[in-house]
Amino acid sequence: MTTTTTTTTKALHDLGVAELAAGLRGRQFSAVDAARHFLARARAHQNLGAYVALNEDATLAQARAADARIAAGTAGALEGVPIAHKDIFVTRDFPSTAGSRMLAGYQSPFDATMVTRLAEAGAVTLGKLNCDEFAMGSSNEKSAVAPVGFDAPAPVRNPWDTSRIPGGSSGGSAVAVAARLAPAVTGTDTGGSIRQPASFCGITGIKPTYGRASRYGMIAFASSLDQAGPMAHSAEDCALLLSAMCGPDPDRDSTSLDMPAEDFSRSLNDSLEGLRIGIPAEFFGEGLAPGVRAAVDAALKEYEKLGARLVPIRLPRTELSIPVYYIIAPAEASSNLSRFDGVKFGHRARNYTDLVDMYKKTRAEGFGDEVKRRIMIGTYVLSHGYYDAYYLQAQKIRRMIAGDFQNAFKECDLIAGPVAPTVAWKLGEHGNDPLADYLADIFTLPASLAGLPGMSVPAGFGEAGMPVGLQLIGNYFQEARLLNAAHRLQQATDFHLRSPL
Ligand code: GLN
Numbered sequence: 001m002t003t004t005t006t007t008t009t010k011a012l013h014d015l016g017v018a019e020l021a022a023g024l025r026g027r028q029f030s031a032v033d034a035a036r037h038f039l040a041r042a043r044a045h046q047n048l049g050a051y052v053a054l055n056e057d058a059t060l061a062q063a064r065a066a067d068a069r070i071a072a073g074t075a076g077a078l079e080g081v082p083i084a085h086k087d088i089f090v091t092r093d094f095p096s097t098a099g100s101r102m103l104a105g106y107q108s109p110f111d112a113t114m115v116t117r118l119a120e121a122g123a124v125t126l127g128k129l130n131c132d133e134f135a136m137g138s139s140n141e142k143s144a145v146a147p148v149g150f151d152a153p154a155p156v157r158n159p160w161d162t163s164r165i166p167g168g169s170s171g172g173s174a175v176a177v178a179a180r181l182a183p184a185v186t187g188t189d190t191g192g193s194i195r196q197p198a199s200f201c202g203i204t205g206i207k208p209t210y211g212r213a214s215r216y217g218m219i220a221f222a223s224s225l226d227q228a229g230p231m232a233h234s235a236e237d238c239a240l241l242l243s244a245m246c247g248p249d250p251d252r253d254s255t256s257l258d259m260p261a262e263d264f265s266r267s268l269n270d271s272l273e274g275l276r277i278g279i280p281a282e283f284f285g286e287g288l289a290p291g292v293r294a295a296v297d298a299a300l301k302e303y304e305k306l307g308a309r310l311v312p313i314r315l316p317r318t319e320l321s322i323p324v325y326y327i328i329a330p331a332e333a334s335s336n337l338s339r340f341d342g343v344k345f346g347h348r349a350r351n352y353t354d355l356v357d358m359y360k361k362t363r364a365e366g367f368g369d370e371v372k373r374r375i376m377i378g379t380y381v382l383s384h385g386y387y388d389a390y391y392l393q394a395q396k397i398r399r400m401i402a403g404d405f406q407n408a409f410k411e412c413d414l415i416a417g418p419v420a421p422t423v424a425w426k427l428g429e430h431g432n433d434p435l436a437d438y439l440a441d442i443f444t445l446p447a448s449l450a451g452l453p454g455m456s457v458p459a460g461f462g463e464a465g466m467p468v469g470l471q472l473i474g475n476y477f478q479e480a481r482l483l484n485a486a487h488r489l490q491q492a493t494d495f496h497l498r499s500p501l
Pocket of ligand 1: 135136137138168169188189190191192193194221329441
């Protein structure tokens with residue numbers, strides 16, 4: 001593994017996870033120093049709206065414990081490295097809202113498995129990060145929660161141009177890394193929510209194979225799609241986090257795969273000589289912004305220089321992934337969100353006449369428009385008479401989409417293309433047009449529906465000088481290969497090292 005030795009010349013906030021871990025172990029700075037530095041930076045840039053909760057006492061207590069373990073020689077792989085979590089993971093030390101009024105003030109009695117695993121590796125939690133309500137959205141404009149420093153909900157801003165969206169739903173996560181308010185963070189990806197904001201903010205993010213990372217304590221949106229993953233400066237840093245995150249959790253998540261944890265850093269430096277990269281024609285058609293295309297093409301050229309071969313492939317049902325996803329995800333959401341009824345936890349309406357009136361008012365007050373839209377669509381497609389026409393058909397096509405990938409992987413080792421058709425758009429640009437957001441998910445939805453691992457790697461800049469991500473999609477359990485391909489590109493380019501602040 002290549003660990004940089006320039007820790008003394010860079011500011012703490014410009015260090016990645018590998019560099020921070022090395023500096024901490026070498027006692028160049030303490031975990032408390034690192035935590036204080038990032039907390040101060042989070043406050044100084046709170047105008048970006050990235051954080052929704054900080055708890056400095058809890059963070060510093062974790063940092064002191066990490067310093068003690070370093071002193072005792074029992075440091076974990078991420079000992080003392082500060083990270084932050086998307087506010088969809090429940091946490092004992094911080095409130096957990098999922099970006100919703102429904103969970104305002106909710107305090108979980110336990111930590112999500114992802115939070116526990118990262119803490120066991122020694123990571124220190126800086127705070128919680130803004131996201132679209134229940135992770136439904138592509139712009140982070142659907143959060144109903146006030147960011148730190150605000151009294152009311154405020155937009156999460158893209159640090160490359162604060163008049164633009166950061167992407168979503170893990171928008172706060174992407175902004176925190178891009179603006180160097182945390183060296184690495186967690187996100188979740190149901191239909192693209194790690195890859196798309198990573199692309200829009202110029203950082204690196206990976207969604208592992210469905211089932212690799214436990215969903216326990218991850219507030220559910222669409223259970224057959226939801227998957228956690230890391231977002232960081234580089235593939236090397238993502239590999240370090242992912243190695244701590246993955247692994248079976250059979251007692252708590254019935255869809256967690258019985259596959260041992262892996263060292264995802266093991267093949268970062270492998271040669272790409274002879275690697276076959278599939279280029280799906282459907283990802284390069286009409287609607288792809290020229291600036292995005294140019295950046296993606298340049299990255300593909302770089303891969304050819306590294307010895308890879310580009311192979312044309314077809315993913316013929318790419319367009320169908322939009323209607324299929326926007327039937328299946330709302331169907332599952334409508335079921336998952338039925339638990340928010342004002343009885344067990346979360347918001348309860350103040351004035352009501354009877355139980356049913358309490359349910360209705362609680363849900364009318366607690367959920368935002370996009371969440372209500374999805375509950376209605378989901379309930380509709382699952383109802384008698386429409387189930388066969390919509391939900392069942394969508395499931396069949398989902399299966400065919402997964403089959404298309406298996407056909408493609410007969411001819412290639414991984415697939416590359418754009419993450420999104422455009423760069424980050426302006427805040428408010430999509431107005432009240434939910435379809436405009438849905439259509440922008442076209443290139444991330446196929447891998448989600450198939451349960452495949454996918455990542456976004458900074459590939460340069462497109463329209464308006466905004467970041468562009470290259471999407472890499474692997475076959476099941478090929479995370480190490482994806483990270484290897486991303487790392488080699490990052491050794492040949494410096495886009496991942498650039499920061500807007
Ligand atoms: N943009 C997609 C949606 O709104 C994906 C969100 C996600 O991956 N959480 O559902």
